Amino acid sequence: MNTEVLNTLKQVRQLENEVLAKMNDATLTDDERSLLGSVQNKLSEIDNILLLDSLQAMANKLNESNIGLQDLISKMQATSDKLAQFSNTVKKVADVVGALTEIIMKGASVGLIA
Amino acid sequence: MKKICVVLLAIWISGCAVLTESQVKNINAFAATAKAYSDFPDVLVRKLSDLHVKTELIEASAHRNDTARLNNAIRTIQSFEKSASSIADKFNLSLQLIQQYSNLLTKLSATSYSEDLGKSTKALGDNLTGLINTYNAKVSTKIPASVGSAISKAVLFVGKQLYKRKQTKALKDFLLAGNALINITLNNLKEVLDSDGFTIAGVNHPSMKTMIEEERKNFIDKYGIVILANISTPDYSAVKEYYETLKEYDNLEQARSKIVTSLGKFSAAYARLIQNVSNKKQLSDIIQETQNFIKDAQDVFNTIKDLLK
Numbered sequence: 027m028n029t030e031v032l033n034t035l036k037q038v039r040q041l042e043n044e045v046l047a048k049m050n051d052a053t054l055t056d057d058e059r060s061l062l063g064s065v066q067n068k069l070s071e072i073d074n075i076l077l078l079d080s081l082q083a084m085a086n087k088l089n090e091s092n093i094g095l096q097d098l099i100s101k102m103q104a105t106s107d108k109l110a111q112f113s114n115t116v117k118k119v120a121d122v123v124g125a126l127t128e129i130i131m132k133g134a135s136v137g138l139i140a
Numbered sequence: 141m142k143k144i145c146v147v148l149l150a151i152w153i154s155g156c157a158v159l160t161e162s163q164v165k166n167i168n169a170f171a172a173t174a175k176a177y178s179d180f181p182d183v184l185v186r187k188l189s190d191l192h193v194k195t196e197l198i199e200a201s202a203h204r205n206d207t208a209r210l211n212n213a214i215r216t217i218q219s220f221e222k223s224a225s226s227i228a229d230k231f232n233l234s235l236q237l238i239q240q241y242s243n244l245l246t247k248l249s250a251t252s253y254s255e256d257l258g259k260s261t262k263a264l265g266d267n268l269t270g271l272i273n274t275y276n277a278k279v280s281t282k283i284p285a286s287v288g289s290a291i292s293k294a295v296l297f298v299g300k301q302l303y304k305r306k307q308t309k310a311l312k313d314f315l316l317a318g319n320a321l322i323n324i325t326l327n328n329l330k331e332v333l334d335s336d337g338f339t340i341a342g343v344n345h346p347s348m349k350t351m352i353e354e355e356r357k358n359f360i361d362k363y364g365i366v367i368l369a370n371i372s373t374p375d376y377s378a379v380k381e382y383y384e385t386l387k388e389y390d391n392l393e394q395a396r397s398k399i400v401t402s403l404g405k406f407s408a409a410y411a412r413l414i415q416n417v418s419n420k421k422q423l424s425d426i427i428q429e430t431q432n433f434i435k436d437a438q439d440v441f442n443t444i445k446d447l448l449k
Binding site: 029030031032035036039042043046047049050059060063064066067070071074077078079080081082083084085086087088089090091092094095096098099101102103105106109112113116 | 181185188189192196199202203205206208209212213216219220223224227228230231233234237238240241244245247248299302303306307310314317318321322324325328329331332337338340341343344345346347348350351354358361362365366369370
């Protein structure tokens with residue numbers, strides 16, 4: 027499929043080829059060579075702009091869903107943190123009760139608690 | 141009455157289906173695939189840009205004895221390199237986000253939280269058993285030694301079931317939410333890298349596949365006009381340069397093709413994951429899940445039954 031951008035690029039490059047071929051002519055005067063050189067510079071700039079434009083369009087297409095993905099990732103991280111907190115809460119309950127029973131056990135064994 | 145209450149509570153907590161081991165394994169397998177994925181498309185942009193610069197330098201060499209035009213050409217090339225590098229940096233963003241997403245799926249499906257619960261409640265059980273033994277040494281009406289173990293098992297069972305319920309809901313919600321986004325991203329990648337062209341903001345653009353072909357053709361044309369047309373005697377260096385650059389284009393095309401293939405495998409792994417997690421109709425999974433639950437519940441029930449004799 028020849029896209030508009032690709033068609034334009036091909037036309038620019040065809041022109042570049044013609045200019046470069048003319049620059050091979052040994053009979054050119056300095057002014058003629060300089061003029062052709064200026065045209066070649068400009069065409070080269072346009073060529074680069076068209077290529078960069080295509081590459082940028084590719085990047086934009088690839089990144090279309092990034093905002094949605096970033097939002098989803100933030101929510102997942104928050105949920106992961108909450109799950110860890112829940113697990114820690116249960117652990118603390120178990121640890122606190124465990125520590126309490128240890129204290130009571132030691133107290134009972136030395137007769138401090140009847 | 142107390143026995144019935146304990147069992148009913150356990151059944152209610154576990155009423156919401158939890159993920160099976162095979163489903164958790166599927167999530168981890170997908171996440172491992174995503175984490176190991178290293179075929180990033182930015183290498184294509186960087187290499188294509190390098191090859192384009194080579195062609196531009198060939199054109200620049202046509203400005204014989206014209207320093208001003210040559211310097212203009214060099215400045216244009218430098219500007220192009222800077223812009224291309226900046227664009228290349230943006231090529232990997234979406235894949236990096238998918239990797240982050242899959243890392244979080246792994247974290248959310250981890251069993252380490254419920255395993256940690258097991259360690260804490262074991263310590264609790266040991267302490268309670270020690271306390272009971274001390275108490276029983278002083279009194280005539282003994283408390284069953286297993287009461288400490290019963291309480292710790294009940295805490296573990298309830299905690300684990302509640303945790304798994306929350307974990308399952310979170311995973312399912314995020315897998316569903318991520319499904320559309322990830323499919324769009326993977327489809328866009330394929331379109332950009334492998335189609336005849338793609339559309340964005342109403343404009344048709346050539347794909348990476350097309351651009352590699354076009355750049356290769358452009359190199360052949362420019363090299364022929366500027367270098368080969370001006371060789372009057374056999375020039376091994378010039379021919380070698382030509383040959384090696386064409387090989388670089390071939391390698392670039394192979395790299396592109398490899399990235400497309402690996403993206404295909406990545407897409408397939410993700411599709412399997414979604415299908416597996418959303419389809420809980422396999423009898424073997426339901427039976428296994430039920431058996432795990434029954435075993436855990438029975439263990440607690442038996443311990444409490446002994447306690448209440």
